[in-house]
Amino acid sequence: MRGARLTVLMVLTAGLALAGCSGDKQPELMNIRSTNSTPDEFAILPVKPLEIPEDLAALPAPTPGGANRTDPSPAADAIAALGGNPARLAQTGVPSSESALVSQATRFGVAGDIRQTLAAEDLEFRRKNDGRLLERLFNVSVYYRAYRAQSLDQHAELARWRRAGARTVGAPPSQ
Template sequence: MRAAHLAIIATIGALALSGCTSRFGAGASRPLHDLRANSGEPEEFAIVPNKPLELPQTFAELPQPTPGGANRTDQTPQADAVAALGGNPAATVARGGTVGAGDQSVVQAASRYGRDGQIRETLAAEDENYRKRKGLFTWSLVPRDNYSAAYKRQKLDPYAWLQRYRAAGARTPAAPPVE
C-alpha cells in the first residue's frame, strides 16, 4: 500500500517537473511572438493572393519558364510600394537580405549620422531581457506568449486616440464613422 502511494507521488512529481522544460531547447532563443496556431486550421495570413492574370499582346512576350523562379503573377510588395511612390521598381530588388542598388541612397541618407551594424542583435537582446523580468506571480502552468503581458502598460488604445484626434478637429477618413 505504501509503495503504491510512493509510486503515485513519484509519477505526479515527474509529470510536474516535465512541464518545466523549455519548449525551445537548451540555449535556443525565444521568439518575439509565439504565434503558432494549434487549432489545426489553415493560417489565414499565410495565404497571399496572386496578381490578376493578363493576356499578353503576343505569346512571344511570355518569358521562358524557370523552375523555382519568379512568376509574373507573384506579389512584389517592395517594388509595388516603390512604384506607387514614383520610384523605379526594377532598382529595388533585394535578394538574400542584401540591399539592392536602388536602396543604397536610402540607406546612406538614413545612416548619415552614423549607424550600428549590430543594432538588430542589440535590440533583440534588450527586448528579451525586458520580457524576462518576472515578478512573484508571473509564472504559468501552460506556455503562453509573454509579449503582450510585458508591454501591456505601453500599449496605445486606438479608439481613445481616435477620439482625441476627432476632438482636436483632425480629419480621420480611414477610421470608422462617428456613431
Template sequence: MRAVLLTLSMLTLAACGGDGRLMHLGKSGDGPEEFAIVPTRTLEMPPDLAELPTPTPGGGNITDPNPKGDAIAALGGNPGHLAAQGIGAADAALVAHAGRAGIQPDIRAVTSAEDEAFRGRNRRRVMEAVAGANAYYRVYDRQSLDSWAENERWRRSGAQTPSAPPPASTR
C-alpha cells in the first residue's frame, strides 16, 4: 500500500511541475539565436596580435570569413545566392505592397516594448499566482485566431481557399 501511495504521490508531483519555458521565452537580443543553428569553428590564436583586423559587427573575421554564407548553408540554402542583390522580379509587387505604409526598422524593439506593457497591464491574478497557474492563454486569448472560423468567413465572402480542407457540406 505504501508503494502505491508513494508512486501516486510522485506521479502527482511530476504532473504539477510543467516546464513553462515554451510560454515564457526569454531572449537577450534583437534577432534569432544564431549560435543554436550555425556550427562554430574552433578559435585559433593568431601569430601576431598586432595584425588583427578591426572588428566588423555582422561581417567576417579570421575564424569566420563568411558568416552569412555559412548560416545559409547550415539552413540548407545556397550561399552563392548572396551575391545577387535586390528583390527578385517575382517578389517585387509583394514587397512594394507590404511596405506601402512605410517600414519601421526597429519593429522588434517596438513590439517587444508594446508586449511588455501589455503583459504589465495583464498580470497574473492572485489565485493564479498562489496556484502557480499559467496566465498565458487567458492574457492572449483575445489576440488568438480561430483558423476554422476565419476560413469560413473568407469562404462566405467568396474567396477561394484551395489549401484548406473542403467545406463540411461537400465532404
C-alpha cells in the first residue's frame, strides 16, 4: 500500500515538473485545437478554371513561389461579390480619400517601432496571464479570465446608450 502511494506521488511530481518546463513556447491563452485527425474540409479551396488568353505573349513569366492566375483569392472574390473593388487589396500607401484621417491620427507623432513594441508587450502580457499550473497541464483556456479587466459589459453599455437617447437598432428591444 505504501509503495502504491509513493508511486502515485512520484508520477504526480514528475507530471507537475514537466508542466512547469514550458521552455521558449509562446503562451496561448485560447486553446482551440481540434482533437480529431480528420481532414479539414474548409482548407480545400477550388481553383479558378483554366483559360487560354487571346494573346499568349501577354502571359506573365512564371515566377517560383509567385501567384498564379488560377490561384484562389477568397478575399478578392468576396470583395467583388459584395460590389467592391478587389484591386484595392493590392494598393500600398494611403489613399487620398483617407489623408485627413491619417493626418488626424498622427498629429502627435508616430512611433516607427510600434509593431515591435506592441508585439513585445503582448508577449509579456500573455506570459503573465498564461494560467495556473493545472490549467496549463490540462490545456484549459484562460483567455476570458486574462482579458476580463479589458472587456466591455455589453448590457451596461447598451443601457447607457439608451439612457442617453441614442437609437440602438441592432440590439434587441428593451423589455
